[in-house]
Amino acid sequence: MNELIAPPLPFDMKPRAREAVRDLKLQQFVGSATHLKDIHRGGIFDRDFGHDYDALRTVARDTKQHALDHLDELLEQFIANARASGATVHAATTGAEACEIALRIARAHGALSCVKSKSMVTEEIGLLPAFEAAGIKTLETDLGEFILQIDGDAPSHIVTPMIHKDRVATAQSFVRELGARYTEDPTELTMIAREHMRGLYRAADIGVSGANFLLADEGAAVICTNEGNFDLSVGGPPVHIVFVGIEKLIRGARDLAPFLKLLARSGTAQPLTVYTSFVRGPRRAGEHGGPKELHFVLVDAGRVGVLASEKRDLLRCIRCGACLNACPVYRKVGGHSYGSMYAGPIGAVLTPELERAQAGGGAGLANYADLPRASSLCGACYEVCPVKIDIPKFLLHDRARLRERGLSPKSEGAMLRLWRWLAERPMLFRLAIGAARLHARLLGQKDGSRAWLRAAPGPGAGWTQSRDLGMPTGERFRDWFATHAAKRDTKRGAR
Amino acid sequence: MRVALFTTCLAEALAPRALKAAVLVLEHCGVAPEVPLAQTCCGQPLLSNGLPNDGAKLAQRMCEIFAPYDAVVTPSGSCCSVVREKYAGLFAEGSRERANANVLAAKTFEFIEFLETQLKIDPTTLKPKDCSANARCATLTCHDACHLRGLHRHGCTAPFLRSAGCGTVRDLPDMSQCCGFGGMFSTQFPEVSSALGDEKLAHFTSTGAAVLVASDTGCAAHLAGLAHRKGVAIRVISPAEAIAESLGLLAREVTSANASTEAAMHPKNGTEVG
The missing domain is CATH 3.40.50 (Rossmann fold)
Structure with a gap:
């Protein structure tokens, strides 16, 4: 798998983050795209829902939570109904198992080529490398994913995977890999990709996709795309496999409305994705399109573990990407800094949890100890989440687990505990603040009412790496207030 | 109405003028704030960095220190949000500590918020x-x-x-x-x-x-x-x-x-x- 999203563990985020901050192109592309998407997201919700936006999110939250609370029943229903419609349903506990199931299906048909529609869960389980290793030539048909594929790059955003690249890079890749003529025109670039893909759709032995929702009562899947590539990948090849995380289950189409209203608006500020496709069962007698065989691979890969944990709310996520667009840290460090296919705020809490649930024990956080700390806790993610996942709460939860397991810097913990000890002793606490002021007054550069330190000692060193520390040199507030209050009371007494 | 100024450790160390201004503006608005001497830190650095139990100890202190007052005003938006949004969750449901935390949360306000929504200036x-x-x-x-x-x-x-x-x-x-x-x-x-x-x-x-x-x-x-x-x-x-x-x-x-x-x-x- 690509090291960008499946790095060696334990993962160290800091070098990637430092590099990203210095990468001017990344700053420009990711910064402007996320800002625009976030502004448009706010705009379309204001326009279409106004004050009802919050109520809509509450409905979506409760609907998805209800489904998760009844996941066992919904799974049974889905399996029974999908089978009744003629589809084959498989269950995979691990990513490796899911790949093995797919390879078995492919081998049974002697498949040599595959067209794949965008799917996060297939990134998670490493389907593409598994297919390639088995000699099954696989084409990413989502335009963004296709460009990343021919560049040997990896997605850096849940919804807009090539947010870190621009059309100049795309033009160059198309010249290099497809022998196309150089053009930066988005329409022409799209046409080049389209020409390249059309024939491959028809020739492919197998089609693969993810799903946005599973409808338990119909045994059907709902897939939202903007390019129609899913419809081509399911319409052409004789066999289609839908990979889907079990958390995508909802009761049925009756529960779909709030999610469809929220998903595209939250992700790309569209009222709906261009295509909202429903798949139920393989091709029936008399039908002209559709696969002869339809398989659903229901993927656990840690989800059952998450469901049983305190972080079960995370499974409500509908992968809209709004929290990435709103996150100040994501905007600066980009997706690859998170070392996972799930970047940004949701990735920071979901990645260690999925890993923990699969590997068992405390592995998850030990392997991604930086992720919960890489947040200013500004709350923008929670504010934009269409299913109201309190991401900051889970970041704090993980920070506490890190501390408990000794996975945070020891010196920092000791310093914080010393702080608490001092804070319980007001006299000493004042003395400590006084000492800091004295230090600044003796060593700082005096300047008006402040003494500025360019290099602070101990825990302040991280601060003064890029900022000065200005300590006030004048009267302490408490001294001023004591005099002031005495005057005030005298005045009052005189009245 | 007894109003306390929740000074915050950071403002006492770095922004005494902001505290002075808060006192003077409140007085201009007809409120004479008091400054409880025992207050130190609300615990935010601990709560935000994986030490909720240590933070809870400071939260309890805060609840005791500000118990005598009708309202608590602070120039710091984030310390205010800690008291309002984080304190109660640190204590068991039904406990006396949780009740105290809820009382403090209900009477703590950010400075502009206090002027606007409580003093109705x-x-x-x-x-x-x-x-x-x-x-x-x-x-x-x-x-x-x-x-x-x-x-x-x-x-x-x-x-x-x-x-x-x-x-x-x-x-x-x-x-x-x-x-x-x-x-x-x-x-x-x-x-x-x-x-x-x-x-x-x-x-x-x-x-x-x-x-x-x-x-x-x-x-x-x-x-x-x-x-x-x-x-x-x-x-x-x-x-x-x-x-x-x-x-x-x-x-x-x-x-x-x-x-x-x-x-x-x-x-x-x-x-x-x-």
Whole structure:
């Protein structure tokens, strides 16, 4: 798998983050795209829902939570109904198992080529490398994913995977890999990709996709795309496999409305994705399109573990990407800094949890100890989440687990505990603040009412790496207030 | 009504003028705040960095210290949000501690919020009578602390100061994006934190304002520190200081955009008038 999203563990985020901050192109592309998407997201919700936006999110939250609370029943229903419609349903506990199931299906048909529609869960389980290793030539048909594929790059955003690249890079890749003529025109670039893909759709032995929702009562899947590539990948090849995380289950189409209203608006500020496709069962007698065989691979890969944990709310996520667009840290460090296919705020809490649930024990956080700390806790993610996942709460939860397991810097913990000890002793606490002021007054550069330190000692060193520390040199507030209050009371007494 | 000023450790250490201004403005509004001497830190650094049990001890202290008061006012948006949103969850449901935390949460307010929603001050009544003095007043722009989001007070400072006639209040582009402070995040990921701060400073510069009003001491120290390192002309003050200056309760500082960078960056500490 690509090291960008499946790095060696334990993962160290800091070098990637430092590099990203210095990468001017990344700053420009990711910064402007996320800002625009976030502004448009706010705009379309204001326009279409106004004050009802919050109520809509509450409905979506409760609907998805209800489904998760009844996941066992919904799974049974889905399996029974999908089978009744003629589809084959498989269950995979691990990513490796899911790949093995797919390879078995492919081998049974002697498949040599595959067209794949965008799917996060297939990134998670490493389907593409598994297919390639088995000699099954696989084409990413989502335009963004296709460009990343021919560049040997990896997605850096849940919804807009090539947010870190621009059309100049795309033009160059198309010249290099497809022998196309150089053009930066988005329409022409799209046409080049389209020409390249059309024939491959028809020739492919197998089609693969993810799903946005599973409808338990119909045994059907709902897939939202903007390019129609899913419809081509399911319409052409004789066999289609839908990979889907079990958390995508909802009761049925009756529960779909709030999610469809929220998903595209939250992700790309569209009222709906261009295509909202429903798949139920393989091709029936008399039908002209559709696969002869339809398989659903229901993927656990840690989800059952998450469901049983305190972080079960995370499974409500509908992968809209709004929290990435709103996150100040994501905007600066980009997706690859998170070392996972799930970047940004949701990735920071979901990645260690999925890993923990699969590997068992405390592995998850030990392997991604930086992720919960890489947040200013500004709350923008929670504010934009269409299913109201309190991401900051889970970041704090993980920070506490890190501390408990000794996975945070020891010196920092000791310093914080010393702080608490001092804070319980007001006299000493004042003395400590006084000492800091004295230090600044003796060593700082005096300047008006402040003494500025360019290099602070101990825990302040991280601060003064890029900022000065200005300590006030004048009267302490408490001294001023004591005099002031005495005057005030005298005045009052005189009245 | 007994009102306590919840000074916060950060403001006592770094922004005494903001506290002074808060006292003077409250008095102008007819409230004489008290300053409980035993208060230290609300526990936010502990709660945000994986030590909820240690934080809970400080939360309990806070509940005891502020028990005698009817209202608790603080110039720090983020410390306010900790008391309001985090304290209760630290204690078991049904416990006495949880009840105390809920009591404190219900009576704790950020400074502008207290003026607006509790004292029901019409900001236009805070307009300075002497308009010639106001003409000298700075061009301001406001950055609200992210933690005001949870209190549904994000974006409320600028309109209030504008109505209160605190100089010319310009809108800060992309105000909703975090300034990058984030408590210990600022030292754990200094490059990311500074990059966000730089973006905020660039937006500030684009407004042409001379003064940035920041509703949290942490944001203020971060942005002022970055600006000082880079030599960017900026004066960062709290909302209370903006009002106190406008009302003439605190001596106005050098704010002219024409003043030398040094003068604009390192103004004289305000002195009380009268």
